Amino acid sequence: MKPLVSICIPNYNGEKYIRHAIESALAQTYRRTEIIVVDNASTDGSWNIIKSFRRIKKFRHKANMGYDRNLNACIELAKGKYVKVLHSDDLLEKDAVKMQVEAMESAPTAGFVYSPVKLIDENGDFIGNFSAGDAALVVPGKQKLAELLNGNHIMFPSVMIRAECLRKVGLFDGEIPYCNDWDMWLRISMKYDVAYISSVSASYRVYSQSGGTVRYETSDISGFQMYRCLTKTLSAISDESILKNGRRYYKNLAMEQISRGLSLIKTGRKSHGRRYVLAASSIHDGFLFRLSVYAIYLLTYAGMSGIILRLGKIK
Structure with missing residues (x-):
């Protein structure tokens, strides 16, 4: 059967x-x-x-x-x-x-x-x-x-x-x-x-951002949930060759949050965008990375998000 x-x-x-x-x-x-x-x-x-x-x-x-x-x-x-x-x-x-x-x-x-x-x-x-x-x-x-x-x-x-x-x-x-x-x-x-x-x-x-019913509200919370998922997974893995991929994705995920946040700021959604930027500091714990994130966060109050977007990657 x-x-x-x-x-x-x-x-x-x-x-x-x-x-x-x-x-x-x-x-x-x-x-x-x-x-x-x-x-x-x-x-x-x-x-x-x-x-x-x-x-x-x-x-x-x-x-x-x-x-x-x-x-x-x-x-x-x-x-x-x-x-x-x-x-x-x-x-x-x-x-x-x-x-x-x-x-x-x-x-x-x-x-x-x-x-x-x-x-x-x-x-x-x-x-x-x-x-x-x-x-x-x-x-x-x-x-x-x-x-x-x-x-x-x-x-x-x-x-x-x-x-x-x-x-x-x-x-x-x-x-x-x-x-x-x-x-x-x-x-x-x-x-x-x-x-x-x-x-x-x-x-x-796939829904446009302007309308439709969405399954989840995509926000700074989404990045933090992905961070939690990644952390939970890595804690159960002992193979170093696999762990490398996960650690690398921490930074990629944090960079996505920053890019998303700055794009929101550029379109006028400043408070929402700044939450994205700050979320990046919780996802990647490197000292220099966090310092860079806080600097970017402060610069958004000076109306410099457009300049930041053109600066490229942070270390």
């Missing part, structure tokens, strides 16, 4: 897109699936849309539990050998589950499989592809861990996870909602290999 696949769809106020997400799950050419939708006490009309589907398992919380608890509640209901999370604004290609089950069944050491995705905008229009390579392969966990310590290059809707992995490494971390997917890929890579297929399996919705 073919293995059961659980497609888990957490929803909160997804009225605009939830129907399309569910329909893409129902349209899978791989038929042995269960589709689980858990609504997080939505205040829009999405629950009525969810109720209109007969071939899905649907549950609703009486009170909002927060994104991560709702996501984990959805996964805890899964009975499949494999688990696939589909956010209510993303879409699956019709052969997604079929391709990924085949990949996982042929790679018993793999904890999860991922693939390229299509990027679409709020209207569903194609923006481009996000790909991690052209060849299908199984990457040793140690190698994938080192790659992931340079940043997250795996898009959530493209992933299918072996359920036993979740039982071993635990569910998604509610303390770091901005990067809980990255944290999960890191944790699994510590214990399992990772499979990759080169065919697009999903569409990931």
Whole structure:
């Protein structure tokens, strides 16, 4: 018998897109699936849309539990050998589950499989592809861990996870909602290999900054959460060759915060931008780096952010 696949769809106020997400799950050419939708006490009309589907398992919380608890509640209901999370604004290609089950069944050491995705905008229009390579392969966990310590290059809707992995490494971390997917890929890579297929399996919705519903508010907090995720991961690693990648990413992450902050200041969002800049000093603890960050922070009050942006890298 073919293995059961659980497609888990957490929803909160997804009225605009939830129907399309569910329909893409129902349209899978791989038929042995269960589709689980858990609504997080939505205040829009999405629950009525969810109720209109007969071939899905649907549950609703009486009170909002927060994104991560709702996501984990959805996964805890899964009975499949494999688990696939589909956010209510993303879409699956019709052969997604079929391709990924085949990949996982042929790679018993793999904890999860991922693939390229299509990027679409709020209207569903194609923006481009996000790909991690052209060849299908199984990457040793140690190698994938080192790659992931340079940043997250795996898009959530493209992933299918072996359920036993979740039982071993635990569910998604509610303390770091901005990067809980990255944290999960890191944790699994510590214990399992990772499979990759080169065919697009999903569409990931990208929102413009001017509108749309966003999953998380991107702020200076996001950088600090990534720092916490990185620190947690490095504390569990003893291999020096892998640790080097993680330590290098501390500085890259801090530089991203500074660049983001200065760009915000330049567009008039000064207080928000300065929080980004200060966050960089918490991420990278080198004395000269911190001194440079504080200098940049003070210079922003002198209206010199444009000059700073042109100075280039700090040591």
